[in-house]
Amino acid sequence: MSWRDWYDALDKPAWTPEPSTIGTIWQILYPIILLTFGYVFYRVARKQIPWPVAIPFAINLIANIAFTPIQFGLRNLPLAAIDIAIVWITIVWAMKAIWPHHRWIAVAQIPYLIWVTIATVLQFTITWNNG
Numbered sequence: 001m002s003w004r005d006w007y008d009a010l011d012k013p014a015w016t017p018e019p020s021t022i023g024t025i026w027q028i029l030y031p032i033i034l035l036t037f038g039y040v041f042y043r044v045a046r047k048q049i050p051w052p053v054a055i056p057f058a059i060n061l062i063a064n065i066a067f068t069p070i071q072f073g074l075r076n077l078p079l080a081a082i083d084i085a086i087v088w089i090t091i092v093w094a095m096k097a098i099w100p101h102h103r104w105i106a107v108a109q110i111p112y113l114i115w116v117t118i119a120t121v122l123q124f125t126i127t128w129n130n131g
Contacts, residue, residue: 003072003073003075004019006072006075007019007072010126010129010130011126011129011130012122012125012126012129013122013125013126013129016122016126017122025115028111029111029112029115032108032109032111032112033064033112035108036105036108036109037057037060037061039102039105040053040054040057040094040098040102040105041054041057043101043102049098049101049102052097053097053098053101055097056090056091056093056094056097057090057094057098059086059090060086060087060090060091060094063083063084063086063087063090064087066083067080067083067084067087070083071083071123077123077126077127077130077131078127078131080123080127081123081124081127084116084119084120084123085120087116087120088113088116088117088120091109091112091113091116092113094106094109095109095113
């Protein structure tokens with residue numbers, strides 16, 4: 001069964017966005033993530049920000065990248081729920097870590113945080129409904 005057939009067969013809440021909507025949201029968020037995370041890593045590399053500030057940004061990238069293979073490759077809903085919770089936690093952690101240095105980066109994460117909050121609730125609901 002293809003990943004799309006598998007996903008379509010899952011018991012999902014009525015408010016689940018269409019895959020095309022989810023894709024559009026990520027097309028908006030990825031440039032924000034690229035710009036802001038890149039800026040943080042650049043400033044850390046130049047020793048203009050302490051290196052521990054980059055830790056939540058790095059963990060977030062790893063967890064964000066891991067979600068699709070976990071969800072659609074492994075088709076492991078509980079592990080995907082844990083992964084997206086890590087994404088959410090590290091966004092909040094990153095916002096707090098960068099705030100004293102570059103508040104605009106923390107503020108720029110708000111759309112990402114809003115979307116991942118929705119996606120986290122969705123993932124936990126799907127996991128619960130299909131467990």
